[in-house]
Amino acid sequence: MRLKRHQKAERNINFYCVNFGFRKPFQILVDGTFCMASAQNRVQLREDIPKYLGGDVKLLTTQCVVLETEALGAAVRQAMHIVKNFGIHKCGHEKKSISGANCLMSMTKDNMSTRYIVATQDKSLQNALYNVPAVPIMYFNNLNVLLKAPSPITIEHANEKRQSKFNLTEHETNVLTNMKSSITTELISSDEHKDYPGIFQRAKGPNPLSCKPRKKKNIEDNIPKVEKKTKRKRKRVKVPKHVKEELKKQLTNL
Numbered sequence: 685m686r687l688k689r690h691q692k693a694e695r696n697i698n699f700y701c702v703n704f705g706f707r708k709p710f711q712i713l714v715d716g717t718f719c720m721a722s723a724q725n726r727v728q729l730r731e732d733i734p735k736y737l738g739g740d741v742k743l744l745t746t747q748c749v750v751l752e753t754e755a756l757g758a759a760v761r762q763a764m765h766i767v768k769n770f771g772i773h774k775c776g777h778e779k780k781s782i783s784g785a786n787c788l789m790s791m792t793k794d795n796m797s798t799r800y801i802v803a804t805q806d807k808s809l810q811n812a813l814y815n816v817p818a819v820p821i822m823y824f825n826n827l828n829v830l831l832k833a834p835s836p837i838t839i840e841h842a843n844e845k846r847q848s849k850f851n852l853t854e855h856e857t858n859v860l861t862n863m864k865s866s867i868t869t870e871l872i873s874s875d876e877h878k879d880y881p882g883i884f885q886r887a888k889g890p891n892p893l894s895c896k897p898r899k900k901k902n903i904e905d906n907i908p909k910v911e912k913k914t915k916r917k918r919k920r921v922k923v924p925k926h927v928k929e930e931l932k933k934q935l936t937n938l
């Protein structure tokens with residue numbers, strides 16, 4: 685079954701949230717080409733993107749992007765107005781600006797910790813970002829804003845990250861084993877464990893599952909017996925030695 689646009693977006697953004705710690709408000713770095721597309725498609729980015737991603741967003745750009753868009757002149761005037769509405773994020777090129785694409789590339793080089801989403805129509809920038817782990821790419825497909833599915837390199841990094849969570853160092857393993865043994869001894873020495881013989885102690889006696897079921901006692905057994913007043917005492921008859929020997933002899937002769 686084909687997933688709807690919003691379901692796909694939810695699935696993709698959840699992937700970044702779970703694996704790389706992306707959270708709301710999502711920070712979206714926008715370039716001039718994306719703003720141009722939004723102007724052409726008459727899409728209000730501030731309204732449409734939060735609805736699409738299902739959460740608050742911060743639309744940001746950089747000084748390099750603004751300067752590049754300004755330099756293009758009247759042809760992209762609408763895009764320039766849109767891009768200037770967004771917050772300007774420090775990019776480190778304040779003294780000497782670079783191209784918008786290179787600026788956004790440098791902003792996302794460590795995106796597993798900075799966690800930006802890049803919104804661009806620039807195909808070469810999209811392709812370059814596709815090879816950088818953990819960079820979600822947003823673009824216009826006709827009238828709709830779309831979030832690209834995570835790239836293979838991003839999925840690979842997510843798997844590695846997940847696995848590394850369970851790979852403990854030698855020191856961590858030692859600390860954990862010490863903690864475990866101290867907790868166990870503490871529990872065994874305390875009185876609490878007596879309620880749980882199955883966990884800390886082995887039940888004494890044979891395994892009840894391997895035994896035959898007990899026979900039901902007769903009703904008579906349950907009736908208390910009346911004790912007799914006088915008990916008969918057994919009298920031991922002592923046989924003298926010479927009689928014993930005589931008997932043995934007789935038995936051997938037989």
Ligand SMILES: [Zn+2]
Pocket residue numbers: 746747748749775776777778781782787
């Ligand atoms: Zn810059």
